[in-house]
Structure formats: structure tokens, C-alpha cells
Amino acid sequence: MELAEGKQKFIEAWGKLGSEWGINRTMAQVHALLLVSPEAMTTEEIMEELSISRGNANMTLRDLISWGLIEKQHKPGERKEYFYAEKDTWNIARQVAQERKKRELDPVLKILSELQSVKGDEKDPAYKTFKTSIAGINKLASNVNRTLDTMLKAEESWFWGSIFKIFK
Secondary structure, X not given: OXXXXXXXXXXXXXXXXXXXXXXXXXXXXXXHHHHOOOOOEEHHHHHHHHOOOHXXXXXXXXXXXXXXXXXXXXXXXXOOEEEEEOOOHHHHHHHHHHHHHHHHHHHHHHHHHHHOOOOOOOOOHHHHHHHHHHHHHHHHXXXXXXXXXXXXXXXXXHHHHHHHHHOO
């Protein structure tokens, strides 16, 4: 397999994987392109490489910047904006985990916290089932939250060493 074919295969696979994680396919493909590009790229180069519209490219680049996965760069003497992706996979994983936690887990934890204060008759089976279910889900979500917090603060070698110890 030649480099160009491998690059295209990776971009397609990363796009599919991203959509499985709940990330827009084009967003994942632009990220993949920037991941495997040694130099920062312009919007026009990204549009040409992936055959996407300017509007789609601009919206996708803004989203990737807001996720903290790419950064905008300027080259001296040029008016064009260039975009560059972080190449360290551990930093990428932490950034994605942090964004997903903020967008998905934190709102659920807030709602579960509010639901713990629901009042009712302790003898009512519906109330007891509700309270037990909410407490169990809250415990699980809180454990996931603590694990993610640990991951976000940890260095890669320490984190994976700790995970592997659990499974020994």
C-alpha cells in the first residue's frame, strides 16, 4: 500500500470511528487529515483534499478548535490561516474525554443530583424503585466521573500502569 492510499484509508476509518463516538464524520475526517499532515494546512487545502465545501470546512474547523483538538496558526507575511492538529495521542484522548465529560456526563450528574431530592412515601413501591434506580445510576456515573478526572490529570504511563494492575 502506498502512502496516499494509506492516508486515505486512515481518514475514512477515523471518520467512521468518530461518527461511532458521536462526532460528526466530517469533523473526524478533517481531524484525521490534520493528524497525518506534517505541516499546518489552509482551509482551501483541507477543502480540496476532502472534497468538502467552504461552509462545511469553516464550521468543522471551528468545532475542532472548540474541542481543543486543533489550533489556528499564522505564518509571518501571509494572510491565510493555517490549522494544525496535536499529534500526541494521549493528549488527544484526554482532550476528547474532557469535552465528552463536559458535554455529556456533567449534565447527567447535575440531573441525577437534583433527582436524589425527590420526596415520596417510603412505603410506595414506585417511589422505592425510583430512588433505588436513581441512586444506582448516580453511583455509576460518579465512579465514571472520578475515573475520567483521574485520567485527565494523569500521565499516560501512570494511568495505564494503574489500569493494568486492576486486571491482574
